[in-house]
Amino acid sequence: MEIRNLNSLKPSEREVIICRSGLDFDKIVPSVREIVDDVRQRKDLAIIDYTSKFDGVTLTKENIKVSQEEIDSAYQKVSENLLKAVKKSISNIRKFHKKQIHEFSCKTQTGVRVSQIVRPLERIGIYVPGGRAAYPSTVLMTAVPARLVGVEKIMVCTPPREDGKVNPAVLVACNEAGVNEIYRVGGVQAVAAMAYGTQLIPKVEAIFGPGNIYVTAAKIYVSKDVRIDLPAGPSELLIISDDTGNPKFIAADLVSQAEHDPQARVILVTTSENLALQVEKFVKQFSKQFFGKDVISKSLENLWILISNNLDEAVEFSNNYAPEHLEIYVESPKTLLTNIKNAGAIFLGPFSPVAVGDYSAGSNHVLPTGGFAKSYSGLSSYSFIKTISVVECSYSGLKGLADTVVTMADAEGLLAHAESIRVRFANEK
Known part of the structure; x- marks a missing residue:
C-alpha cells in the first residue's frame, strides 16, 4: 500500500501499474x-x-x-x-x-x-x-x-x-x-x-x-x-474520487475486491490528499476484520493510492489503465461519463458499490481484466448468440444496385461476381 502523487510517478512506475506487474x-x-x-x-x-x-x-x-x-x-x-x-x-x-x-x-x-x-x-x-x-x-x-x-x-x-x-x-x-x-x-x-x-x-x-x-x-x-468469451482474470477495481467521497465507503469497496484473489488489483485516484489519508486508515482497519484477511493482505500489497491535480488527470489515468470495475465517487458522477473510454463496468455514486453489480443489480459481472477493457466488452446476451444477415432484393431493388455491384466487382477483378449480376438483366437489351 502506497500513497503517491500521480504526477510524481516515473514512467517506469506508471508502466508497472498499467501493465499489472506480477501477472506474468x-x-x-x-x-x-x-x-x-x-x-x-x-x-x-x-x-x-x-x-x-x-x-x-x-x-x-x-x-x-x-x-x-x-x-x-x-x-x-x-x-x-x-x-x-x-x-x-x-x-x-x-x-x-x-x-x-x-x-x-x-x-x-x-x-x-x-x-x-x-x-x-x-x-x-x-x-x-x-x-x-x-x-x-x-x-x-x-x-x-x-x-x-x-x-x-x-x-x-x-x-x-x-x-x-x-x-x-x-x-x-x-x-x-x-x-x-x-x-x-x-x-x-x-x-x-x-x-x-x-x-x-x-x-x-x-x-x-x-x-x-x-x-x-x-x-x-x-x-x-x-x-x-473474454480474458476475465483476477479482479480489479479503480476508484476516482474528489473530496466529497466517503472514505469509509471507498475503503470498504477496495477491500471487498481485494478479498477475491491475492493477485487482485485495487487503486484509488483522488484529488484530495486528506481523503487519501483517511482511506488508507480505514483500509488498514477493514483488512483485519474478515475471514479472508490473508488473501486481502496479499492483494493490498498491490494497492496504489494516487493523488491527482484534478479529475481530468484521474480520468486520463483510468482510461490508460482500463479497469475491470470503475467506481466514480465525485459530486456529479454522470459528468465524468462522457470522457470515460475504457472500463468493464462503471458504478456511479456512493450507493452503487461493485458488490451490487457482482450479485443482483442485473448487469453482468464477467468483465475484461488486465487492460482488455480497451478492446473487449463484458459478457452480454450477444456473447451466447450468432447474428445472421438476411438479404432480400426484388427485381427493381437488384436493378437499382446492379451498376454499383458490377463496378465494385470489376474494380476487384472478380469478373464472375459482376457476371452474376449482368446475367439477370441480359435479356433486357
Whole structure:
C-alpha cells in the first residue's frame, strides 16, 4: 500500500501499474500448455490425476459428473434466504439481458431489405471458480443469459471442495438457472476438457466464465480451437474520487475486491490528499476484520493510492489503465461519463458499490481484466448468440444496385461476381 502523487510517478512506475506487474502470463504458459495437451491425449485419466494433484480430491469416472441426487440434496443445505436471493438475482439479470437482444429489418433502398436474425449457440461450457470461495453468482451471470437466448445445452465445470463435493449453493444456482450438466473439475484441466472433450465431458462450442491467472491463460491458449468469451482474470477495481467521497465507503469497496484473489488489483485516484489519508486508515482497519484477511493482505500489497491535480488527470489515468470495475465517487458522477473510454463496468455514486453489480443489480459481472477493457466488452446476451444477415432484393431493388455491384466487382477483378449480376438483366437489351 502506497500513497503517491500521480504526477510524481516515473514512467517506469506508471508502466508497472498499467501493465499489472506480477501477472506474468508468459511465465505460466508452458505449464498451462503441458496440462492442456495432456488432457487432449489422456482425457479423463488426466482429469483424475490433475484433480488429485491440485485439489487433493480422488475422482473416479463414475463421479466426475455431479448426480441429480446431489443437486436435489443441495436444496436442504442452503438457507431459504439464499434461495430467495438467487431467484431475485435471476429475475434482475433476465430483465437487463433481455433488453440487449434485437432482431431488426431495414430497407436500405427501394426494393432492398436487409435483416438481422439471431440464433443461439447450441452447447456451451461455463467455468465457475472455486477454491477460496464459492461463486453461485458466476453461475447466474453466465447461465441465465445463455438460457434466456435459447442455448439448449449448458454445462458447468467447477472445482470440488476438499470433501469431494460441489458447494451446495453452486448446485442450487445451477439448477435454478437451467444448467444441464455439472462436472466436479476445475483449473486448466477443466478448460481443456471443455475445449477438446473427453470420454465423459463433452466438447463445447464456447467457454465462458472467469478464473484465476492459470484458467485465464488456458482459455487464451485454447481459443485457437474454441470460442471464448473474454480474458476475465483476477479482479480489479479503480476508484476516482474528489473530496466529497466517503472514505469509509471507498475503503470498504477496495477491500471487498481485494478479498477475491491475492493477485487482485485495487487503486484509488483522488484529488484530495486528506481523503487519501483517511482511506488508507480505514483500509488498514477493514483488512483485519474478515475471514479472508490473508488473501486481502496479499492483494493490498498491490494497492496504489494516487493523488491527482484534478479529475481530468484521474480520468486520463483510468482510461490508460482500463479497469475491470470503475467506481466514480465525485459530486456529479454522470459528468465524468462522457470522457470515460475504457472500463468493464462503471458504478456511479456512493450507493452503487461493485458488490451490487457482482450479485443482483442485473448487469453482468464477467468483465475484461488486465487492460482488455480497451478492446473487449463484458459478457452480454450477444456473447451466447450468432447474428445472421438476411438479404432480400426484388427485381427493381437488384436493378437499382446492379451498376454499383458490377463496378465494385470489376474494380476487384472478380469478373464472375459482376457476371452474376449482368446475367439477370441480359435479356433486357
